[in-house]
Amino acid sequence: MRLPTLLLILAATVLAAYFLGRQRALSLARQTGGIRSLHSLPKYYGYYAALGALLPGIALLLMWAAFSESLITARVVASLPEVLRNQPEAQLGLTLNDIRNLAGGQMYDESRSAEFAVAADLYNSLRDASRKILAGLIIALSFSGFALAWFQLRPQFRARNRVEAAFRSVLVLASLLAIVTTIGILLSVSFEALRFFRQVPVSEFLFGLNWSPQTAIRADQVGSSGAFGAVPLFVGTLLISGIALLVSVPIGLMIAIYLSEYARPRLRRIVKPVLEVLAGIPTVVYGYFAALTVAPVIRLAGQQLGLEVASEAALGAGLVMGIMIIPFVSSLSDDAINAVPQAMRDGSFALGATRSETIKRVVLPAALPGIVGGVLLAASRAIGETMIVVMAAGLSARLSFNPLESVTTVTVQIVTLLVGDQEFDSPKTLAAFALGLMLFIVTLILNIIALHVVRRYREQYE
Amino acid sequence: MMANDGDRNRHQLSPEETRRRVNAGLRRRYRSEQLFRFYGICSVSLGVVFLLVLFGTIIGNGYSAFQQSFVRLDIHFDAELVDPDGARDPEVLSAADYSLLVKSALREIVPEAGSRAERRELNGLVSAGAVFELRETVMADARILGQTRSMWLPLASEMDLWIKARSAGESGEDVGGRISANQRAWLERLQADDRIELQFNKAFFSNGDSREPELAGVWGATKGSFFMLLVTLLLSFPLGVAAAIYLEEFARRSWWVDVVEVNINNLAAVPSIVFGLLGLAVFINFFGLPRSAPLVGGLVLTLMTLPVVIIASRAAIKAVPPSVREAALGIGASQMQMVFHHVLPLALPGMLTGAIIGMARALGESAPLLMIGMVAFIVDVPSGPMSPSTALPVQIYLWADSPERAFVERTSAAIMVLLAFLLVMNATAVWLRSRFERRW
Numbered sequence: 079m080r081l082p083t084l085l086l087i088l089a090a091t092v093l094a095a096y097f098l099g100r101q102r103a104l105s106l107a108r109q110t111g112g113i114r115s116l117h118s119l120p121k122y123y124g125y126y127a128a129l130g131a132l133l134p135g136i137a138l139l140l141m142w143a144a145f146s147e148s149l150i151t152a153r154v155v156a157s158l159p160e161v162l163r164n165q166p167e168a169q170l171g172l173t174l175n176d177i178r179n180l181a182g183g184q185m186y187d188e189s190r191s192a193e194f195a196v197a198a199d200l201y202n203s204l205r206d207a208s209r210k211i212l213a214g215l216i217i218a219l220s221f222s223g224f225a226l227a228w229f230q231l232r233p234q235f236r237a238r239n240r241v242e243a244a245f246r247s248v249l250v251l252a253s254l255l256a257i258v259t260t261i262g263i264l265l266s267v268s269f270e271a272l273r274f275f276r277q278v279p280v281s282e283f284l285f286g287l288n289w290s291p292q293t294a295i296r297a298d299q300v301g302s303s304g305a306f307g308a309v310p311l312f313v314g315t316l317l318i319s320g321i322a323l324l325v326s327v328p329i330g331l332m333i334a335i336y337l338s339e340y341a342r343p344r345l346r347r348i349v350k351p352v353l354e355v356l357a358g359i360p361t362v363v364y365g366y367f368a369a370l371t372v373a374p375v376i377r378l379a380g381q382q383l384g385l386e387v388a389s390e391a392a393l394g395a396g397l398v399m400g401i402m403i404i405p406f407v408s409s410l411s412d413d414a415i416n417a418v419p420q421a422m423r424d425g426s427f428a429l430g431a432t433r434s435e436t437i438k439r440v441v442l443p444a445a446l447p448g449i450v451g452g453v454l455l456a457a458s459r460a461i462g463e464t465m466i467v468v469m470a471a472g473l474s475a476r477l478s479f480n481p482l483e484s485v486t487t488v489t490v491q492i493v494t495l496l497v498g499d500q501e502f503d504s505p506k507t508l509a510a511f512a513l514g515l516m517l518f519i520v521t522l523i524l525n526i527i528a529l530h531v532v533r534r535y536r537e538q539y540e
Numbered sequence: 541m542m543a544n545d546g547d548r549n550r551h552q553l554s555p556e557e558t559r560r561r562v563n564a565g566l567r568r569r570y571r572s573e574q575l576f577r578f579y580g581i582c583s584v585s586l587g588v589v590f591l592l593v594l595f596g597t598i599i600g601n602g603y604s605a606f607q608q609s610f611v612r613l614d615i616h617f618d619a620e621l622v623d624p625d626g627a628r629d630p631e632v633l634s635a636a637d638y639s640l641l642v643k644s645a646l647r648e649i650v651p652e653a654g655s656r657a658e659r660r661e662l663n664g665l666v667s668a669g670a671v672f673e674l675r676e677t678v679m680a681d682a683r684i685l686g687q688t689r690s691m692w693l694p695l696a697s698e699m700d701l702w703i704k705a706r707s708a709g710e711s712g713e714d715v716g717g718r719i720s721a722n723q724r725a726w727l728e729r730l731q732a733d734d735r736i737e738l739q740f741n742k743a744f745f746s747n748g749d750s751r752e753p754e755l756a757g758v759w760g761a762t763k764g765s766f767f768m769l770l771v772t773l774l775l776s777f778p779l780g781v782a783a784a785i786y787l788e789e790f791a792r793r794s795w796w797v798d799v800v801e802v803n804i805n806n807l808a809a810v811p812s813i814v815f816g817l818l819g820l821a822v823f824i825n826f827f828g829l830p831r832s833a834p835l836v837g838g839l840v841l842t843l844m845t846l847p848v849v850i851i852a853s854r855a856a857i858k859a860v861p862p863s864v865r866e867a868a869l870g871i872g873a874s875q876m877q878m879v880f881h882h883v884l885p886l887a888l889p890g891m892l893t894g895a896i897i898g899m900a901r902a903l904g905e906s907a908p909l910l911m912i913g914m915v916a917f918i919v920d921v922p923s924g925p926m927s928p929s930t931a932l933p934v935q936i937y938l939w940a941d942s943p944e945r946a947f948v949e950r951t952s953a954a955i956m957v958l959l960a961f962l963l964v965m966n967a968t969a970v971w972l973r974s975r976f977e978r979r980w
């Protein structure tokens with residue numbers, strides 16, 4: 079039985095359970111003297127019966143989705159002949175993939191040995207069997223769940239409280255999802271990163287000056303020894319995000335100041351959404367803009383000045399990234415500036431200060447924590463930004479602080495290491511997860527500090 | 541000078557002296573005031589100029605991709621060539637070599653192309669996709685065999701660029717590098733014969749990806765993005781709203797709720813590529829879901845947009861005044877009834893607005909999709925959330941990387957399509973907000 083059909087049957091059962099439960103409540107009420115004798119409204123009895131039909135089935139379905147594939151695979155592996163079974167893990171994975179493709183009919187490779195065909199048949203039959211068992215079990219479970227609920231229904235049964243308790247636990251589960259996601263990120267990324275650090279020492283990764291992740295296919299190959307010193311990547315990331323912040327912080331801050339202190343409300347109403355459009359443009363568009371328009375312009379300008387500019391110079395990517403972050407900085411600074419009480423400005427004006435003096439000596443110092451928080455958030459944005467640097471920054475890991483040279487960043491390396499064909503145990507692939515872990519930790523620290531600063535500051539004036 | 545005077549002396553300054561000192565500094569102070577203001581205006585205009593340049597570049601590069609040059613050829617559907625046995629067997633019809641028809645039609649117009657090299661140049665005028673069109677025509681109605689029909693067929697992308705440059709009044713020298721002198725002469729002759737025309741580029745909106753720029757379209761990527769957003773919306777909206785309801789209406793202040801809250805705020809700021817790593821490690825390697833499937837993309841984007849939806853939904857719930865809650869509780873509603881019957885309907889427009897904005901962000905996101913294999917070159921238009929596909933922003937990335945010149949205009953055009961979708965979504969959000977927003 080196909081999954082959609084099964085879900086349809088489950089839905090129909092649940093719907094039927096609702097109406098039967100409601101009916102039961104109404105008939106109970108009729109026997110005992112009207113609807114007033116019921117504890118809850120009739121529909122809650124229906125909900126209760128429906129939940130009885132739904133929950134066991136859903137639980138089983140989720141468990142099946144999580145485990146059936148690995149169970150089937152284990153059976154198939156066990157059935158394989160000795161030679162295939164004792165392959166190294168990566169090889170075995172490829173073999174299994176071939177078997178799956180064969181079973182799915184996506185591959186008509188005659189040259190494959192008969193063992194593959196047998197394994198594919200076994201795989202198919204196991205999968206059919208598991209689907210049948212699943213269908214049978216789910217139907218049986220939802221019927222018995224419904225029956226169990228149905229026999230509990232009495233006029234004094236506290237159906238509403240039960241249903242609301244169930245709803246409430248759904249709400250709690252939903253709110254836990256954010257935590258589960260964080261833990262999932264931490265566990266999955268650090269699990270792979272640990273495997274990487276088993277092959278490459280942490281100290282080499284953190285302090286090594288040489289990055290060339292291409293591992294040699296043959297042992298005697300030149301220049302592909304596989305060096306995993308990530309310092310050039312960190313430097314490249316810092317260089318590009320530094321340029322981005324140099325562009326975005328002054329401009330963003332001045333925009334915020336001008337719009338909140340000088341501009342007339344009408345101008346503000348028009349300009350603010352226009353600038354916010356900059357924040358809504360997908361980063362891939364900025365990347366395209368950087369690679370196609372900004373980089374050639376910078377190169378041309380460099381030639382006019384007699385400078386040697388690489389075609390994937392850090393400056394181009396940094397500038398465009400800066401443009402992207404401008405609205406981010408300006409809206410956060412805007413919040414901070416607006417939170418400064420008007421009384422402080424009025425006091426300064428009363429002493430005879432001009433507007434700019436008031437801003438520079440009173441408003442900005444008062445808003446500083448909020449602005450710093452915003453800049454930190456912007457920095458974390460810049461460090462984690464991917465598409466712009468993938469499209470406009472280089473691939474070669476050069477240890478350089480020169481913005482006219484091509485440098486690479488952490489995110490660029492993650493993408494290049496993981497896009498395309500990959501084998502899952504080579505340090506080359508695992509290195510991407512180690513870099514991802516670094517990225518996650520650094521941005522997490524920046525975010526926590528920034529959010530803390532912003533929050534503390536906001537409370538100060540409230 | 542003033543710094544040396546000390547506090548006591550300052551008190552003893554005469555009013556005239558004070559006025560003199562203030563006036564002396566006034567010009568300088570006003571100038572710096574003017575300057576500061578000027579910096580502000582500069583920054584604002586710089587921001588607006590950036591935006592205009594960005595849009596200008598993209599529209600300037602991309603508008604031409606909505607048109608495509610076609611050549612009118614008199615195709616003789618030679619029954620001998622297409623279907624030698626005359627059985628009209630669909631398999632034979634579909635396997636026939638239709639390029640011969642195009643070649644002979646071209647030779648009729650340019651009979652002087654004699655040598656092998658010249659013939660190859662001549663055949664290079666017409667797109668490789670012309671063959672598919674002829675095949676479809678024949679498959680649709682086999683009675684056409686034996687007749688001669690005049691058909692508009694797409695030109696190859698280099699020719700297309702040259703024609704477009706010429707029709708825009710340029711010399712076409714810069715794009716003509718890959719066209720031989722012969723081909724130019726032939727194209728000019730065809731144009732003089734009114735056999736070349738710029739038509740609306742239907743293929744761009746109806747095809748999947750292709751290695752040939754003139755056949756490449758955004759429909760496959762659009763559908764992939766659609767399935768992905770569908771999964772994201774179906775999962776992140778209910779889950780986000782549920783989480784927001786719990787946090788706003790049910791959770792009591794405790795360290796645990798604080799942890800959840802800090803967590804949500806942090807997740808909103810985690811780089812998107814990290815979510816891609818999560819998707820790769822969990823959904824693909826652990827659960828064994830297929831690579832390049834919109835379902836996996838949708839799951840990853842769900843985790844990414846969930847914090848946005850939760851934050852927006854909480855704000856919407858917070859905006860509902862407590863008096864509504866008190867009234868509901870006062871007439872005997874349970875807390876759950878109060879939330880679902882009264883608070884939720886009032887907060888729904890705000891929640892929807894947040895969800896749409898989250899969806900718009902998810903639509904533009906490409907970094908995590910690179911991690912889960914949605915960068916594969918996929919020609920077929922996906923048919924469901926499990927079939928391999930790519931997404932609009934990823935398609936843009938792929939085309940931006942292609943060496944062919946003609947992909948430049950297509951990339952910009954695809955960006956225009958993406959921006960149009962984003963515009964529609966954001967406009968909907970703004971409309972919803974203004975239509976249903978209530979001030980209490």
